[in-house]
Amino acid sequence: MSEELTHKINISAGKDAPEEFRGQTKVIQIDPSKFTPLVGKKIREAFNGGLIGLPGYELMITGGSDRGGIPMRMDVHGPVKKRILLSKGPCYKPKRKGSKRRKIVLGNEVTDGISQLNCVVTKFGKEKLFTAKKEK
Secondary structure (H helix, E strand, O other), X not given: OOOOOOEEEEEEOOOOOOOOOXXXXXXXXXXXXXXXXXXXXXXXXEEEXXXXXXXXXXXXXXXXXXXXXXXXXXXXXXXXXXXXXXXXXXXOOOOOOOOOEXXXXXXXEOOOOEEEEEEEEEEXXXXXXXXXXXXX
């Protein structure tokens, strides 16, 4: 029994969002045919939300990972998988000061192998994506 391949897109409202939406996220699952227009885009690149079924929205890519959980990293260029020496930053949090570790990371370009893509909303559309927070 073969499982249908899907891609997850985690959308965050972002820090610049209106107060009632700030801090909220939404997960959307899309099929590979809708994910194809995003292939080739890089981290920190904005795209039209209409590509994934959110007309009027503008989203910016902030990261992602492949099916094995290997994360994307901004300073590794291209659609590659590399072993790099890390001392801090995304993909590695040292337990002691000064420790380093060689980790496998993905480049900053979106490929078909990306299973989870993280985005933040830069421009809101008319369709409601997030729900307003309740007053306490």
